[in-house]
Amino acid sequence: MAFEIPKITYTGKIKEVTLGKGPKAVTIGGETAYPFHLFEGAMPNPPRIAMEVYDTPPEEWPEAALEPFKEVVHDPVAWAKKCVQGYGAELIALQLVSTDPNGLNRPADEAAQTVKKVAGAVDVPVIVWGSGNTDKDADVLRKVAEACDGMNLVIGPVAEGNYKQVGAGAIGYKHTAIASSPIDINLAKQLNILLGNLGVPDGQIVVDPTTGGLGYGIEYTYSVMERDRMAALTQQDERLQFPILCNMAREVWKTKEAKIKAEEAPALGHAEKRGILMEAVTAVILLLAGADVLVMRHPEAIKLVRGMITDLIAK
16 A cells, blocks of 8 residues: 555645835745645745845954955945845845944934935845834834835834834835744734734735744744744634744854854864854754745855755755
8 A cells, every 4th residue: 555645734825925026026925835845735935035234344243254245344235236146145134233222323314225225226125124122113114114115125123012103114105014023923913913903914014933043042933933834824823824034144143153263162163164054054944944034144054045945845
């Protein structure tokens, strides 16, 4: 008797969301089965990788992560162009770290102009990530949304404390909102409900469950994302049927294992290879949990993960 793979019957579907505009716009979501379970359902849109760009030269990046971009870190426009033209980036993730009130605290108007220049210089979708300060992000992302009217940016993180301001900007200026909640499926659902009640269309919402790097809480993130996909696909929970975005690179490269030099810890091996593999392994774990977009940093790690995606979706 021939062996038959046991199959799950799915009753839900992940909503499709289009990021960006023009010929290089990207559509994510649409899955009708668990991640890469192509023997059970469809995965019409493969996961995508966004490359990080900072709006100010990074101060705490390890040498291995900084090396590929060292000649462009003082110019976010040149940095974004290098990611697209040099490394084939499908999306750009512009991190507005300079707006942090506990750091440079640059004004919202300045950040909005930086975003407008970067978005105008590349032909791929642009993700705009604030400082993580709820009040400052409300002001910054509102100004960004207005300055880039109709460009369909992906703006976040949108939190419960600022969803009205940022959500209104997404509605009024036609951008996609990143609903960000702290590794909790109930909080994620609640924020999605709030954005929906505000009037943000389902086609303009993606979810950020927040994540840790490899060895720093990744298993908890995995379990929350797994529960999210179970509820969305097998329990028909419509307020969890959104694509998932993971802003993961910063979580990997800030760990001591990624930053410590080889001579300081010989047992850990080659510093650059170590960081690259940590980022790549973290990315693959998140893909298997259900991520639709990964924000990554090192070109070699991205190359490894692209190869893995290709292998997993090959028929």
